[in-house]
Amino acid sequence: MKNHISPAIRLTLVLLVILSVVYPLVIAGVAKLAPGQGKGETVTVNGKVVGYALVGQAFTEDRYFNSRPSAVGYKADGSGGSNKGPSNPDYLKTVQARIDTFLVHNPGVSKANIPAELVTASGSGLDPDLSPEAAKIQIARIAKARGISAEKLNQLVDEQAKDPLLGLFGPSTVNVLKLNIALDELK
Known part of the structure; x- marks a missing residue:
């Protein structure tokens, strides 16, 4: 032993x-x-930190691109999903409320054309990115609110879009915070 x-x-x-x-x-x-030296990649505007590149934020004004919904209120210390399945009645009510809100703010969009990522939260609740398609479906609302042409906004989304890793892994994405900062910088 x-x-x-x-x-x-x-x-x-x-x-x-x-x-x-x-x-x-x-x-x-x-x-x-790594960028940010292990403390997170901050995004600054005019020397002031306005957010983190890898953590989603709420954008609710019609003049901005909306982020993906968060089940945890975009709080990084409480990262997580709702843990409700797709047939859960409470979850279905939440998603329907998000759909209704989206349609009120984007009247030219039909329910069938709303990308799922705009009405469902990610697993972490902190997803900072959208697909270019989810960003582009919001262009009409933003163009009207800001008085900017849809073509110019379309070009902005295309400029901000990142291709998949090595052109193979994952979808094309647009960081919503960086997109909204670029939107504010448009003349």
């Missing part, structure tokens, strides 16, 4: 040092190489 306990204790101590000291230091070192 002594032959088994001594190696088990030594292995436990070695793993304790590796997993609680060495590994966290390596990960912290790698994070220092």
